[in-house]
Amino acid sequence: xxxxxxxxQSLIVQEGKNLTINxxxxxxxxxxxxxxxxxxxxxxxxMMLQKGGEEKSHEKITAKLDEKKQQSSLHITxxxxxxxxxxxxxxxxxLIFGTGTRLQVFP
Amino acid sequence: KAGVTQTPRYLxxxxxxxVTLSCSPISGHRSVSWYQQTPGQGLQFLFEYFSExxxxxxxxxxxxxxxxxxxxxxEMNVSTLExxxxxxxxxxxxxxxxxxxxxxxxxxxxxxxxxxx
Numbered sequence: 001x002x003x004x005x006x007x008x009q010s011l012i013v014q015e016g017k018n019l020t021i022n023x024x025x026x027x028x029x030x031x032x033x034x035x036x037x038x039x040x041x042x043x044x045x046x047m048m049l050q051k052g053g054e055e056k057s058h059e060k061i062t063a064k065l066d067e068k069k070q071q072s073s074l075h076i077t078x079x080x081x082x083x084x085x086x087x088x089x090x091x092x093x094x095l096i097f098g099t100g101t102r103l104q105v106f107p
Numbered sequence: 108k109a110g111v112t113q114t115p116r117y118l119x120x121x122x123x124x125x126v127t128l129s130c131s132p133i134s135g136h137r138s139v140s141w142y143q144q145t146p147g148q149g150l151q152f153l154f155e156y157f158s159e160x161x162x163x164x165x166x167x168x169x170x171x172x173x174x175x176x177x178x179x180x181x182e183m184n185v186s187t188l189e190x191x192x193x194x195x196x197x198x199x200x201x202x203x204x205x206x207x208x209x210x211x212x213x214x215x216x217x218x219x220x221x222x223x224x
Contacts, residue, residue, distance in 0.1 A: 033212070033213070035215075040195060040218070040220065041217055041218065042111070042197055042215035042216050042217045042218050043197065043199075043213075043215040044215070045212065045213070045214060045215075048212055088150060090213075095140065095152045095155065095163060095165075096152060097142075097149065097150040097151075097152075098149075099149050100149060100150075
C-alpha cells in the first residue's frame with residue numbers, strides 16, 4: 001500500500017525565517033493536497049497540485065510537485081506565529097495522508 | 108456557504124458501548140469521507156460514501172460502519188467500543204464526481220473527539 005512520509009516531523013523556527021516541509025510518496029502520485037491543522041481541530045485546505053512540476057502559491061506559502069521524485073515540498077517564506085500548526089500532505093485518489101509536520105514559530 | 112458540520116463535538120463512552128457520529132457536508136457535495144486521527148497512527152481513512160453508496164473502505168474492523176442519506180448527510184457507527192477507539196474522528200466532504208471529472212478536494216469538519224473509558 002502507498003505511504004506518504006513527511007520530513008521533518010517537527011520544526012521550530014523563529015518568526016521571519018523561511019522553512020520547507022517535504023512529503024515523499026512510496027508510489028506514483030496522481031495529485032497531492034496540502035492541509036494545515038490546528039491541534040485537535042479539522043484540516044484546512046491549503047492547495048492541490050495535480051501535475052508534475054506544478055507550483056502554487058497562497059499568501060506566503062508555496063508548494064511544488066516533483067512527479068519524478070514522487071515528492072512535494074511546501075515552503076513558507078517569512079514565517080509568522082499564525083503559520084504554527086500541523087501540516088499534512090494527502091495523496092489525491094488514494095485517500096491517504098502523510099505523517100504530519102508540527103510547526104512552531106516563536107517571536 | 109456553510110462548512111462541514113459534525114455532531115457531537117465531544118463524546119465520552121464506556122468500553123462495550125456503541126456510538127453514532129453525524130456529519131453534514133457542504134451543500135452540493137455528494138461525497139463524504141470519514142477519518143480517524145490518533146497520535147500514534149496519524150490520520151487514517153475509514154470509508155467514503157458517494158450518493159448513498161460506500162465507494163471506498165479503509166482497513167478497519169467491521170465494528171466501524173457508516174451510511175449516507177439521500178441528502179448526503181452521513182453517520183458513522185462504532186459498536187462494542189474499545190479503549191483504542193479513542194480518537195478524533197474527522198469527516199470531509201467533496202463534490203466527488205462532477206460531469207465525469209473526479210474532484211477530491213476535500214473540506215473537513217471540526218471533528219468529534221471520542222474518549223472511551
